Amino acid sequence: MSRSRRLGLVGAAALLLVAGLLVPSQAQGTGVERYRVEGLDSPVRINVDEWGVPHIFARSSEDAFFAQGWNVARDRLFQIDLWRRRGLGQLSEVFGPDYVEQDRAARLFLYQGDMEDEWAAYGEGAEEMATRFAAGINAYIDWLEDNPEALPPEFRLLDYFPDRWAPEDAVRNRTHGLTRGVSNEVSLARGLACRGRLDLDPLRERYEPDHTTRVPEGLDPCSIPADVLDVYDLATSSVRFTGDAARPLTVEDRPDFEPGSNNWVVSADKTATGRPILANDPHRAHENPSLRYITHLSSPELDVIGAGEPGLPGISIGHNGTAAFGLTIFAVDEADLYVYELDETNERYLYQGEWEPFEVRPTEIDVRGGGTETHDLVFTRHGPVTLVDEENHRAYAVRTVWTEPGTAPYFGSSGYMNARSWDDFTDAMSRWATPGENQVYADVHGDIGWQPGGKAPVRVGFDGLLPVPGDGRYEWAGFRGIEEFPSLFNPPEGFAATANQFNAQDDSRFGYIWSDPIRKNRIDEVLAADDDHTVQESAALQSDILNIRTREIMGMAGALDPADPVTAQALEFMRGYDFREEVGSPHALLYRGYWETRINQAVKAELVAPDDLDEFGNLDWLVVEDALRDPEAWFDGGAATRDELLLTSLRDAFTAAQAGHGDDPSQWAYRGVTVGWNHRLGDLMPDWDIPSVQMPGSGGNPLASAAASFKMVLDVGRWDNSIALNVPGQSGVPGSRHYDDLVERWSTWDYFPLLYSRGAIERHTEQRIMLVPRHDRG
Structure with a gap:
């Protein structure tokens, strides 16, 4: 049983109290805020610069990750608590019985495998990293218990206290990743395939490489129900709040644009300084707070700065003082829908000519105000069952790479964060799993490169574009090794760029559906014509609006x-x-x-x-x-x-x-594109919403106005010249100075410096925090 509990605040009284408890602006000046925390080995210093970026200085990497967890809880506790609860299926525990179905859906797609295999898949140090990160979050929650006046206002409004983390919480949660493949299968089956008009499919979708699909033998495409993916969609949906007191939490509508990204790397021979430049602007839905958080982690073993997922330790986009790295989606087809024939009892499915029982795993869901409910999670050998059609004796299951060890989205960055060479980097990328990514790379030695990675299934006898019978004829035969992925190292063109377009060299081993190459073509056009490229020109290219x-x-x-x-x-x-x-x-x-x-x-x-x-x-x-x-x-x-x-x-x-x-x-x-940052509780607390802005451009140019919340351009080797943006701000706490202070900068493309050297950080420090071990009297 979780130790989450109510705070005793309800209804209008909660609203009135929260209105008076907004966290004040963070203190400026040279004073040091000291915190005694349990679990820290040595003192840690956190310098928060004037743009809200925390620079964490520790005597060991273990303490650095501990402090990262503590600090992200200071800035983003409600965000990561909701992320954790949604992913682990624990919404009902604090929001009541209306969320039991969403919790059950989430638990269907949790990693169910052995945790030793899971940690080993990421490489040495991954478990310790997650353990220390979780301990840091818990230490901040411990401090809040003694200092309840500092509790973020969302918890008071919703009348619950944040729960503590286990190390595995960060990696068992898979459903926030951009895994793809299965939704297109259903729409194609129910549409053109059911009507017998797959001859029109090449006009609907240009497959790359060129390919003609066909209905798999044994599949009736018209049998696929409209609601076959409802459970999957529920499991992978975010949440937001409304003003309906009876049901304050609802499934959030999916974004109406395709997430994408841009990245590029330019060789020293094509820059004005003779140093490489690396740029990245990953495109995902705008949220408040931002989907990414910028952090600097410095210890004798590592010194990395950049952006990462708030609920994960480390960073995935940035540099370590030697090497720089940035990512975009490489569109690996990572999921399939399987269709099963059932026996008359609807309790067994046909596989290789024999009836095989479902695997049923009971799960207990704690429900606020309703005790504990037990629900069955049902699986086939391929994955979670999303629907059973008892009348027609059919079942449907989604197979994803999530069931494999080492597939926590973005946690693969734990392997390359401290890479010192191209060989180090590509070795780490051999373990990268989800989502499929194009990684660009540059280092102080002058090397640049592009290396995609991902968990790419080897499909036997089918192409992954339509559902398949689950009777044993259509299986995965392992996954592609890194040697099967394309790559570039010091390309003769002097640059490498990706924008989610088809770049698999006429190879169908990864999938057929890629983004429109229009952004990539414009990026190539600009970089090819520029032999003295600068950081400022890369920033301008990130904001390019030419169609x-x-x-x-x-x-x-x-x-x-x-x-x-x-x-x-x-x-x-x-x-x-x-x-x-x-x-x-x-x-x-x-x-x-x-x-x-x-x-x-x-x-x-x-x-x-x-x-x-x-x-x-x-x-x-x-x-x-x-x-x-x-x-x-x-x-x-x-x-x-x-x-x-x-x-x-x-x-x-x-x-x-x-x-x-x-x-x-x-x-x-x-009018351009309207970009806004509504707080998840904005219907209840309108002052927490951030006014929208009108941005130029569209999905047809590199700016991709409705997408990139985080941007960076790195001057490789002169790191203090690097620049970044993160909208709306670094903090997720309403009332914080850094809650929305980057909106104007983002909307006018006014980047701030991504500082790395101690001297530059000291000159721009706004807030000083010292974490001291509880046993330390110094």
Whole structure:
């Protein structure tokens, strides 16, 4: 039984009390805050700089990780407590019976294997690292018990006290990772495959490498229920709060954009300083607080700085004084849906010609106000059962790499954090599991490289694009070794860049569905043309809002001479476009708001029979681009058809824009992308929400406005010249000076220095904290 308990605050009284208990701004000046803590071996100094970055100086790495846990609890306790509870399936314990189903779903996808195997999979020191990190969090919670006035206000509002951590809590939780594959299987099966129209699939999704899928033998795609992934979606969803007192917690809607990322590394031969530059801006949903937290850990054994997941020890993006590293998603297909035939009792499934019983594992869920409930978790040999269709005697299970040891998302960084060479780094990447990542690398010796890694299943007899029968015909035969992944070391181009695009060298061993290469193509274009690249230019590239697709389309349309006066006016207007998606740009409004979609639909109307137009939405833009570039191969009328559809769609877009924004196109204005940072309790405490801002750009340029909350550019070897951003701020505590102090910087691309040297840190220290072992009287 957990030792979580109520605080005794309910209803309006809790709201009134919390309103008066916002944590004050952090003290500035040279005074030292001293804390005596249990479990620390030697004193630890924490210098918090003026941008909220903690620089932790310890006499051992063990104490550094302990202090990291203590400090992240100081800044992000509610965030990591909710993350832990959601992942471990312990929401009901503090929020009541409405969350039993979400807890059960989460527990289905927890790591269930042997913990010795789990720790060993990450390499030497991983268990000690997690143990010390958890001990540090617990030490801060111990301090809160003696100092309840400092408890973050969210706990008072929700009337519970944070629970203590076990070392394995951080790694058994898998469901926050960006594992992919299974949702597309279901949508394709229920859609085109069920209708017998897989011939249209290459227009819906451009597989890379080129590939034609087929329905696996023994699968009825129409049998896949609409709710087959409800449990999986519940297990992998985040949570937020509403003002409904009867049910204050609800499943959060999934983001309506695809998470992505950019990273690149530039060799010394192509920079102005003769030193490598490494840049990274991982794209994920904006949250309050940020999904990442910047930390500096310094001890005799390691000296690393950068960003990591708040609930994990160490960092995953940054540098260690010798080597730098940054990541983006490498789209390994890591999950499959299995379909089983059941016997008449619905208690056994058919596997290799014999009936095999389900594995049933009871789990006890503590429920606030309701005691303890026992629920069964049901598994096949492939993974958790998400649905049993008793009427039709079928069951469905999701197989993911999560069941394997060493697959805690991002914890693989424990292996490369202290790498001193390319060989060290690639050795560590051989143990990286989830999510699949492109890692770029640079070091003070002048070496640069790109090395992806991940847990990539070896599928036998199927491609992973549709569900498969679970009768033994479609299995995984282990996982790809690091030697099977592509890589680059000191490439002749002088740079390497990734943006989640297909970069597996026509190799289908990892998956077929990748991000649009539009961001990567723009990054390559800029870096290839620059032989004296600078940190500031990398920062500018992270904020680049030029859409190369618009430029290419105008390259085709701009030379045309339409007879229709409205079309001619529209085309002349677009000829004045610089292809930058600025807020306020009338051209960006016409293209983004009206023309782009019409181009896609016009190409679709040419390529798809009228009776099939409703089978799916837009075409894959890679298909559209191919058709526009090579019209003779795609359209019956060749270039004439291409030109006509461009002009007709432009005319329609122009008249629609006039109807919506007035006849004078010079007065139109692109609104850009709205980015906001609502607190999870913002419906109850509106003052905790952070006002949104309008950002330029779209998903079609490197800025990817709605995505990157953390950015960094590293000057390899002159580390104090490195810069970073993390929005809305480093602290998750409402009322803290660092709760939202980085919003303006982020929205104007005003990076702060990512300081590394002792002298620079001292000059910019805002808050000084000393952690002293409880037995130390010094």
